[in-house]
């Protein structure tokens with residue numbers, strides 16, 4: 001059986017549509033695919049290779065690193081560095097940006113990649129879906145080493161996406177002004193194949209997704225918003241509750257079925273838990289391109305100007321009408 005259009009063929013077709021393209025972004029995307037395959041393998045065999053559990057270190061967020069966080073970061077960084085196309089890496093697991101030495105990145109490498117190497121770390125040891133999230137920006141070579149120049153709103157991403165290491169390994173991304181496309185890894189062939197062309201998010205959904213154990217930490221407007229979804233007093237009526245605890249799993253379900261995912265700000269952490277540059281912004285690009293929306297409760301996630309690399313932001317993302325409910329309640 002013909003497995004269909006491979007990720008490699010899709011990337012090269014995409015490039016052919018841009019006659020002026022030099023193939024650098026294509027090469028970078030193929031290296032993202034390589035990293036995804038390497039991490040997928042590590043996730044699949046983690047219990048066999050003693051890669052579950054804590055690494056015994058903490059990251060810049062003050063969170064205990066899991067062994068697989070560190071290993072996924074090494075694999076993603078290695079693939080980006082060996083591509084010779086990346087000037088700067090910003091990882092959840094590294095405090096400062098990694099300005100790749102010119103020897104590693106091509107002298108005129110002009111891409112910055114923000115990434116969360118392993119999202120959903122609390123789910124690693126219980127074999128629940130985890131993932132990798134990435135956002136790619138084009139930055140002028142002159143910006144190398146100039147951190148402030150790297151902090152750009154998410155609307156300037158040239159590509160963004162995520163990989164889900166679940167029952168199947170799925171790569172979902174959008175490039176430039178192209179559609180959201182989903183690829184599934186064939187373990188026997190070792191390549192991703194197009195399985196979800198031109199993904200679009202239903203304008204309304206049947207679920208809402210939020211960690212309701214945080215209810216007492218929210219302000220009243222947030223409590224009332226979540227109550228409205230719980231009681232079905234929103235467009236589309238009655239809702240089911242779904243919460244995996246891995247952002248990419250909750251988001252992927254929302255992308256396919258509609259609904260809303262929320263990680264609100266709280267009284268003692270008004271910016272919430274999730275990070276803007278390697279969680280909120282890449283998923284917001286996917287959500288908007290698929291016809292959905294994403295806000296921090298005050299503005300579009302993609303319009304938010306970051307001031308720090310590990311900046312957190314409240315996140316309300318999903319079906320357009322559902323996110324509008326959040327904006328009405330919170331803005």
Ligand code: AHG
Pocket residue numbers: 092116118119120121122211245246247248263273
């Ligand atoms: P990470 O594992 O990269 O730190 O991300 C975990 C995030 C995200 O995946 C998920 O939506 C959220 O943490 C869950 O947080 P709670 O356990 O507080 O609900």
Ligand code: MN
Pocket residue numbers: 116118119120247279
């Ligand atoms: Mn994460």
Ligand code: MN
Pocket residue numbers: 069092116117118119120121
């Ligand atoms: Mn992570």
